[in-house]
Amino acid sequence: MITQWFFSHGDRRSLIVIAILLAIACLVPLLNLLVPDTSPLHVPTYLVSLLGKYLTYAMLAVALDLVWGFCGILSLGHGAFFALGGYAMGMYLMRQIGPRGVYADPVLPDFMVFLNWKELPWFWHGFDHFWFAALMVVLVPGALAFGFGWLAFRSRVTGVYLSIITQALTYALLLAFFRNDMGFGGNNGLTDFKDILGFNVQAGTTRSALFAATALFLALAVFVSSFIIRSKLGKVLVGVRDAESRMRFLGYRVDRYKLFVWTISAMMAGIAGALYVPQVGIINPSEFEPANSIEAVIWVAVGGRGTIVGPIIGAVLVNFGKTYFTAAFPEIWLFALGALFILVTLFLPKGILGLYGSWKTRQANRAAREDDEILPPVVKQNGTLMPTPEPQAAE
């Protein structure tokens, strides 16, 4: 009975978060657009974009949690998929500038004119259509993840070795995108965006709409993750995390399950990146930096891995902290971040949500003892499958 209650409760938690996200998708734009500047309830436009940025980070964290928290694949290169989605969106936004660039070339973006290029490289074709760019936002990270995962998972690369090659992947992309010859704007990346779908990206209404879209996509990501995790496939993933070879001897093709969730996760990260770029107004190779991917891992760890909802809390909290600290005490931010990771690993192995979960379990156990009921020592905490302390130990 109790477990059942926890189960429905776990489902309810995702539903509550989806409801909250839908609410702020309406509320924040309303408070920005309809409430006058003088009112204390007014949300300034800069804050709308800032919150939108946090939510794209939260979406990256949810994507990362899907592979790390539930399947034990610690990716230290998820920022690569985020950045690729961002570049796909950036290319669309560049093509929308048209003749309004500094060099006023009707087709070529400024940096290509500057490099004396005479025509558009083949891979820039199609990006003048939004639908094509939107497709690439999902397909490019998805295809890279599929190819990478197919090779890595079939060769049974796991644990820290896999983490290292994901790190190498994002570093290789960083170096490649730095090169001017690659045709993605080199060091400067893509910026000076003007329009998205015909609306001015700087306008308050557009920013509010982008925020709302981000909240909606994050809600969708939570829904999809929750659907996957609650299905039998989700149970297989947790089984792979805890005892990979057992799963194989039961007849499951572990590599295919990993590949499935890995590719879905990369696509999610790509969408997050695409929503990030119009809100911050720039995409450059620094997004591929390994440190970014590691930061994303910290968000998930702080919020609580293997909980879907926790990483959202982690991403928003850590980035609030980052915004505050980098403004107030810029020189200590990295130390604070490092200390945070160490403290969370030592004292909160299940993150903020895990802390809440174990408190709830204690309450439930106490209540049950008072009812003199026979109870298992520990039940599923809050209906989520809490990860074992060593999700990498898959043997």
Add this chain to the structure above:
Amino acid sequence: MKAKDTLLYLDGVSVSFDGFRAINNLSLVLQSGEMRAIIGPNGAGKTTMMDIITGKTKPDTGDVYFNGTVDLTGHDEADIAMLGIGRKFQKPTVFESHTVEDNLVLALSGPRSALSALFHRQSKDEADRIHEILYTIRLFEKRHWLAANLSHGQKQWLEIGMLLAQDPKLLLVDEPVAGMTDAETAETAKLLRDIARTRSVIVVEHDMHFVRELDVKVTCLHEGSVLAEGSLDHVSNDPRVIEVYLGR
């Protein structure tokens, strides 16, 4: 003996790791419906033999046939599991963060593709089978417990239950009673004899009381090959077996 009349047929199998011959020209034949106990000192190659049968290790030379015609050396673990060979590990290996019931759900025979798992809905039939197994392994009351909270013996049973759910033709069981109490050991022997009525079983075990209780043909391995084979009395009276394994 011809391979095609047997359930499991190993002939001249050898495998080396870094020059160490773990299995040396091993030949072993198991008939359909047979239960066999494998004994032997540490390092005799018992676990490596199971690795070869289940596809975890590929032999350097030799033939491994299942059901008379299927060459197991050409298949991987997942394939071999689907062909109908189940394996219980030496250390109980269950999914600790799943409930007892979910452990069985995962093991239950059925389609194994990712897509079918994503849209899987449990049928009445499957639920009935899981309940039946829960009763067989005496864990019905604990079906909502996390497997992590079971005792050692209960984990062993859960793993045996998972093998039953897999519905294999051949079960490989590695040291099922290690760390069990005497009562649990006796129960486990009974459970395995029940299982052996409908399928073939290979049991690797050190506990001679347990092997005696099973009352089946025994094979003694030593240094990667068969030292003696026959009834327990025959094997345990073999001077070479006494020399290398049982001691004087």
